[in-house]
Amino acid sequence: MTLAARPAGAMTATALASFAASRRRQAVIAVAGLTLLCLLLTIVAIGQGAFAIAPGRVAEILGTRLFGDAAELQGRDALVVLNIRLPRVLLGLLVGAALAVSGALMQGLFRNPLADPGLVGVSAGAGLAAAATIVLGDRLLAGMAMKLPFAALPFGAFCGGLISTLTLYLIATRQGRTSVATMLLAGVALGALAGALTGLLAFLSDDRQLRDLTFWSMGSLGGASWTKLFVIAPIVLPLLLAVPLLARGLNGLMLGEAEAYHLGIPVQRIKALAIVLVAISVGASVAAAGVIGFVGIVVPHLIRLAIGPDHRLLLPLSALGGATLLVAADIVARMIVAPAELPIGIVTAALGAPFFLWLLLRRASTLDG
Amino acid sequence: MADLTPIATGRNLRFLAGGRALVADASLDLLPGTTTILIGPNGAGKSTLLKLMTGELKPAGGEVLLDGASLHAIPAWRLACQRAVMAQHARLAFPFTVYEVARLGVDGVGRALPRQRREAVVGECLAAAGVIELASRNYQTLSGGEQQRVQFARVLCQLEAGQSVSARQALFLDEPIASLDLCHQLALLDMARTIAARGVAVLVVLHDINLALTYADKLVVMDRGQIVAQGEPSATLDDALLQNVFKVDLSLSRAPAAGLPFLLPQQHRPSAA
Numbered sequence: 001m002t003l004a005a006r007p008a009g010a011m012t013a014t015a016l017a018s019f020a021a022s023r024r025r026q027a028v029i030a031v032a033g034l035t036l037l038c039l040l041l042t043i044v045a046i047g048q049g050a051f052a053i054a055p056g057r058v059a060e061i062l063g064t065r066l067f068g069d070a071a072e073l074q075g076r077d078a079l080v081v082l083n084i085r086l087p088r089v090l091l092g093l094l095v096g097a098a099l100a101v102s103g104a105l106m107q108g109l110f111r112n113p114l115a116d117p118g119l120v121g122v123s124a125g126a127g128l129a130a131a132a133t134i135v136l137g138d139r140l141l142a143g144m145a146m147k148l149p150f151a152a153l154p155f156g157a158f159c160g161g162l163i164s165t166l167t168l169y170l171i172a173t174r175q176g177r178t179s180v181a182t183m184l185l186a187g188v189a190l191g192a193l194a195g196a197l198t199g200l201l202a203f204l205s206d207d208r209q210l211r212d213l214t215f216w217s218m219g220s221l222g223g224a225s226w227t228k229l230f231v232i233a234p235i236v237l238p239l240l241l242a243v244p245l246l247a248r249g250l251n252g253l254m255l256g257e258a259e260a261y262h263l264g265i266p267v268q269r270i271k272a273l274a275i276v277l278v279a280i281s282v283g284a285s286v287a288a289a290g291v292i293g294f295v296g297i298v299v300p301h302l303i304r305l306a307i308g309p310d311h312r313l314l315l316p317l318s319a320l321g322g323a324t325l326l327v328a329a330d331i332v333a334r335m336i337v338a339p340a341e342l343p344i345g346i347v348t349a350a351l352g353a354p355f356f357l358w359l360l361l362r363r364a365s366t367l368d369g
Numbered sequence: 370m371a372d373l374t375p376i377a378t379g380r381n382l383r384f385l386a387g388g389r390a391l392v393a394d395a396s397l398d399l400l401p402g403t404t405t406i407l408i409g410p411n412g413a414g415k416s417t418l419l420k421l422m423t424g425e426l427k428p429a430g431g432e433v434l435l436d437g438a439s440l441h442a443i444p445a446w447r448l449a450c451q452r453a454v455m456a457q458h459a460r461l462a463f464p465f466t467v468y469e470v471a472r473l474g475v476d477g478v479g480r481a482l483p484r485q486r487r488e489a490v491v492g493e494c495l496a497a498a499g500v501i502e503l504a505s506r507n508y509q510t511l512s513g514g515e516q517q518r519v520q521f522a523r524v525l526c527q528l529e530a531g532q533s534v535s536a537r538q539a540l541f542l543d544e545p546i547a548s549l550d551l552c553h554q555l556a557l558l559d560m561a562r563t564i565a566a567r568g569v570a571v572l573v574v575l576h577d578i579n580l581a582l583t584y585a586d587k588l589v590v591m592d593r594g595q596i597v598a599q600g601e602p603s604a605t606l607d608d609a610l611l612q613n614v615f616k617v618d619l620s621l622s623r624a625p626a627a628g629l630p631f632l633l634p635q636q637h638r639p640s641a642a
Contacts, residue, residue, distance in 0.1 A: 013492055015504075016468070016488075016491075016492045016495070016501065016504055017488070017492075019468065019504060019505050020468065020488055111462040112462050113462065113463065248476055248477060251473060251476065252473055252476075252477065254461055254462060254463055254465065254473075255459050255461065255470075255473065256456070256459055256460075258420075258425050258454075258456060259454075259456060259459055261424075261425060261445065262423065262425070262449065262452075262453065262454040262456075262527075263449055263473060263474070263476075263477050263478070263527065264445045264446040264447075264448060264449025264450070264477050264478060265445065265477060266445055304463065304464070308464070308465070308466065308469065309463035309464060309465055309469075310465070310469055
């Protein structure tokens with residue numbers, strides 16, 4: 001039985017098939033290109049620094065570590081690569097991927113390309129919770145002569161991220177419709193409140209804590225270590241693997257909540273899962289590297305320009321793109337004022353803020369949703 | 370069509386909003402192979418009744434049965450195989466292509482189908498809705514009427530894909546022709562009847578009384594939340610109903626050929642007030 005009232009001519013059917021095929025080809029090219037770029041930048045980033053190592057040597061050391069006899073790895077360059085540079089770059093990849101994916105998730109959840117965890121106060125909320133964990137946690141534990149375990153930070157930051165995401169969602173969404181103006185304004189208010197409270201904590205803190213807090217507010221990969229990585233990776237990696245499960249649901253949500261329900265999508269479950277995933281990934285990345293803005297808005301947008309908004313591709317490619325962007329930003333941060341380094345949040349903001357303004361100018365109408 | 374038990378049944382449906390009953394005690398059967406058209410003045414509760422029948426809204430009283438089972442007890446994915454819904458207007462936040470929008474209809478419901486079959490379904494339905502030429506266009510840049518036809522294609526995809534799971538299906542269209550030109554209004558309603566002819570129960574909310582009279586197998590008239598008349602179109606609508614429900618001073622005429630009733634707005638005289 002055929003549905004066609006006027007049957008699709010052979011021409012249009014072929015045209016449609018070749019259109020679908022060309023979209024798939026685009027996607028393959030994007031995946032391959034980004035993967036290559038990411039690998040290249042990773043090797044450059046590992047080689048770059050006060051003790052420069054040629055990219056070829058970096059690849060050799062990594063190759064030996066992975067596939068060869070690790071005992072052969074003697075010498076200063078191997079030590080620098082494996083103990084200092086590698087954890088930093090891996091942390092950058094992980095945090096970049098987490099931030100970009102949480103940006104893409106939020107944009108899908110709010111059905112708007114302007115949502116970003118940094119922009120709407122989620123990162124600030126996570127930062128505040130991390131700051132509170134440092135300052136207040138230290139005080140509480142000082143009495144018991146204990147040191148604050150690092151794992152407490154991601155947990156604290158996660159709670160902060162969750163509370164701010166939920167608050168934002170409750171304020172901005174009424175009867176299944178999200179007001180973008182409300183979302184952005186509520187985000188500004190939440191961010192300001194979190195900022196003020198973080199300031200209060202800074203006022204209460206001692207010198208060492210103050211240095212830590214400054215680090216949170218500007219973002220840096222400087223504190224990277226294998227220990228830190230081993231705390232963050234088990235949180236972020238499963239999450240990145242779980243994200244494709246949400247893709248079909250988010251695609252359906254693009255039509256609106258009622259339509260998604262009609263398509264058989266468990267809307268409430270998808271929304272709750274997206275909120276929790278955003279909170280976890282933002283919390284973990286804030287705990288590891290402080291507040292790094294704009295990755296979540298720049299990366300998914302560029303990916304959409306390249307291959308379209310289908311979440312089944314958008315989410316994994318955002319992860320790849322975010323990882324690439326953050327490693328690139330880290331290279332820049334260490335290059336401009338070498339041998340010192342800029343906080344990486346300054347670099348991403350310098351890149352992202354003009355991009356955001358451009359986005360606003362180009363799509364002024366998206367604010368009226 | 371041997372089996373004429375209703376596919377969807379609404380029993381004594383009631384829905385309240387802000388202390389007002391938008392739908393009060395409405396009962397409705399949707400039969401396989403039948404196009405039911407719901408008409409009524411603005412605010413009569415047509416869309417609300419349609420939303421109650423699709424499960425989008427939960428009734429304050431009464432119940433909706435789909436193929437004998439309580440609607441809200443059916444899992445969402447199963448429900449999506451049994452009925453498709455086209456809402457009044459759907460805007461998209463992101464630049465999906467027309468092809469991708471239509472494909473949303475098969476992505477979930479048709480996930481058991483092989484990819485070639487899914488793509489073929491999308492192609493057939495885009496052609497059936499007359500939008501296959503737009504397949505590679507950005508949905509956001511289409512006109513309102515074109516968007517509406519693309520949404521119709523998506524709904525067709527969902528029905529076609531769901532057929533492998535459930536043969537007894539219902540289609541709900543809420544003012545599907547509101548922004549279409551006359552040619553496409555007729556094409557869409559023709560298509561709705563073709564689908565009904567396959568055994569699907571179709572419910573359409575319409576404003577145009579002439580089109581409703583032409584396309585309905587069964588006409589349902591709502592006023593102030595209640596169903597005031599339902600049945601075979603030419604027996605259901607009369608001049609008294611037009612006066613009382615639609616508040617117009619028009620009378621029905623009979624078309625010479627098929628004997629179907631029709632209205633001429635030209636008869637209208639502006640009231641002195």
